[in-house]
Amino acid sequence: MKHIITISLLLLxxxxxxxxxxxITKYFDQYRDDDRFTMVSIxxxxxxxxxxxxxxxxxxxxxxxxxxxxxxxILTTSDxxxxxxxxxxxxxxxxxxxxxxxxxxxxxxxxxxxxxxDGGKIVDELLLLVGGEExxxxxxxxxxxxxxxxxxxxxxxxxxxxxxxxxxDK
Amino acid sequence: MQVKEFNILVGRLKDKMYRIAYRVVKNxxxxxxxxxxxxxxxxxxxEKLADIENVDAYCMMITRNIGIDKIRSRKMxxxxxxxxxxxxxxxxxxxxxxxxxxxLRIVRAIIQELxxxxxxxxxxxxIEGHSYKEIAEMTGYNLDKVKVYLHRAxxxxxxxxxxxxx
Amino acid sequence: xxxxxxxxxxxxxxxxxxxxxxxxxxxxxxxxAVDDAHMSLAPMFRYYRSESEITTDFVPDLxxxxxxxxxxxxxxxxxxxxxxxxxxLLTVTYQQLDMDDTSYNNxxxxxxxxxxxxxxxxxxxxxxxxxxxxxxxxxSKGLKNLEKTDVFNFTKN
Numbered sequence: 001m002k003h004i005i006t007i008s009l010l011l012l013x014x015x016x017x018x019x020x021x022x023x024i025t026k027y028f029d030q031y032r033d034d035d036r037f038t039m040v041s042i043x044x045x046x047x048x049x050x051x052x053x054x055x056x057x058x059x060x061x062x063x064x065x066x067x068x069x070x071x072x073x074i075l076t077t078s079d080x081x082x083x084x085x086x087x088x089x090x091x092x093x094x095x096x097x098x099x100x101x102x103x104x105x106x107x108x109x110x111x112x113x114x115x116x117x118d119g120g121k122i123v124d125e126l127l128l129l130v131g132g133e134e135x136x137x138x139x140x141x142x143x144x145x146x147x148x149x150x151x152x153x154x155x156x157x158x159x160x161x162x163x164x165x166x167x168x169d170k
Numbered sequence: 171m172q173v174k175e176f177n178i179l180v181g182r183l184k185d186k187m188y189r190i191a192y193r194v195v196k197n198x199x200x201x202x203x204x205x206x207x208x209x210x211x212x213x214x215x216x217e218k219l220a221d222i223e224n225v226d227a228y229c230m231m232i233t234r235n236i237g238i239d240k241i242r243s244r245k246m247x248x249x250x251x252x253x254x255x256x257x258x259x260x261x262x263x264x265x266x267x268x269x270x271x272x273x274l275r276i277v278r279a280i281i282q283e284l285x286x287x288x289x290x291x292x293x294x295x296x297i298e299g300h301s302y303k304e305i306a307e308m309t310g311y312n313l314d315k316v317k318v319y320l321h322r323a324x325x326x327x328x329x330x331x332x333x334x335x336x
Numbered sequence: 337x338x339x340x341x342x343x344x345x346x347x348x349x350x351x352x353x354x355x356x357x358x359x360x361x362x363x364x365x366x367x368x369a370v371d372d373a374h375m376s377l378a379p380m381f382r383y384y385r386s387e388s389e390i391t392t393d394f395v396p397d398l399x400x401x402x403x404x405x406x407x408x409x410x411x412x413x414x415x416x417x418x419x420x421x422x423x424x425l426l427t428v429t430y431q432q433l434d435m436d437d438t439s440y441n442n443x444x445x446x447x448x449x450x451x452x453x454x455x456x457x458x459x460x461x462x463x464x465x466x467x468x469x470x471x472x473x474x475x476s477k478g479l480k481n482l483e484k485t486d487v488f489n490f491t492k493n
Contacts, residue, residue, distance in 0.1 A: 040445045042453045049450040050457065058458065065461055072457055103471035110467050128464060139460055151472060153465025173401045180396060188392040202394040209396050273379035274386060281383075297387045299355055321351040328349060331380060 027091060028073055028140075036079040044070040047143075061152045069143035076137045085109070085131030088138060097127060100147075108132040114145075121147050171216040180209060183226060186298065187233045193293055194237030204240055208233045227304040230294075234308055280330040284323050291316055292323035341374065 191204035365381035
């Protein structure tokens with residue numbers, strides 16, 4: 001019972017503290033009640049809780065990232081994905097967000113956008129815009145995102161060819 | 171192994187785990203803890219169970235080991251074992267109950283006096299009905315030892331019973 | 337020829353009885369028809385039987401099988417694209433959350449269960465890492481050089 005109260009309090013605090021007015025929140029809010037979108041949000045307090053529930057099950061690289069994260073939002077729709085992708089590209093192509101790269105993977109375009117205040121390897125927000133034929137997905141990672149650590153997240157994933165690429169790298 | 175299969179396993183083995191745990195820790199509450207810990211462990215290694223030939227015996231081995239760890243990790247309790255040993259058993263015929271109870275109590279007391287390894291093997295064989303091979307796997311004794319311990323335990327039991335009953 | 341009870345008992349003492357024969361002995365001694373000559377052994381076999389029938393009311397807490405962490409591992413298929421993995425995860429999450437809370441009907445979820453949150457975060461980071469790697473590896477040499485200076489300046493203006 002005590003736990004439930006604590007967690008609820010934390011959630012409440014997190015909710016009231018999440019009134020940021022950055023572009024991404026606005027964008028998300030715009031579609032929050034739109035039936036065509038599925039949206040999931042994980043707030044800062046939740047990330048702090050995660051650090052406690054996670055144990056040996058989680059890889060170190062992933063854990064390192066999780067500890068520095070303040071928020072994660074995922075928005076997806078399968079309704080006119082092309083249109084929403086273009087709209088998002090236009091919306092976030094601003095001074096605030098800069099393009100890091102665009103990856104073409106199969107039939108998907110994945111644009112990496114970053115918001116970063118001091119121009120270093122650590123960014124404040126990393127935004128992924130994924131446009132495919134079937135889906136448009138937007139992922140926003142907020143916190144201290146170390147770009148040099150991101151690649152390591154893929155290491156333990158089971159993807160054909162990755163080991164091969166790693167060898168080439170050396 | 172999925173949750174559903176695991177639940178079936180729990181249903182099948184829970185009581186047996188409890189009995190085995192109880193005989194090691196000799197305390198109801200701790201025996202329950204052992205069962206709980208055992209189930210968590212079994213769940214954790216559930217993917218490996220597919221390669222295990224005899225899952226039930228394997229689970230009993232884990233139960234026993236966790237029980238042994240439990241008593242190692244606590245200070246030795248000096249309470250009289252036979253007094254503590256008061257498990258609910260499904261009573262047979264109420265009329266015979268008191269006589270039977272006395273009889274059973276005598277047998278129990280004798281078994282409790284056996285050396286620990288003799289007692290363990292006897293209980294696994296004559297109460298739980300495990301094969302020599304299974305007992306060897308569960309206890310870590312080799313087959314010959316299992317047979318020797320069992321034989322000695324039974325002979326001791328016979329000797330004591332003759333004294334007590336006559 | 338079926339061995340007599342006496343023979344079975346002898347085998348039992350000699351350590352040569354099989355499990356089936358031992359069961360036969362237990363059955364016999366727990367029946368109502370035990371020969372007087374065997375009575376002295378009845379308590380032992382009855383004890384075996386009664387001990388083997390002990391049950392416990394203890395109900396183990398199996399909530400650990402419901403945690404989503406390990407499940408996520410199996411949920412993560414090969415990262416074929418975001419549709420396959422993320423959407424599946426989101427769907428699963430909804431099905432679990434939907435059961436007792438109507439506030440998720442508008443398809444917006446503020447994740448309140450740490451296990452769910454962790455599962456989603458791991459999935460999302462895995463996706464991020466995979467795609468990032470894909471984008472950086474073919475030109476990793478060039479990128480390394482860039483990182484030494486400033487990787488963002490060239491996109492900023």
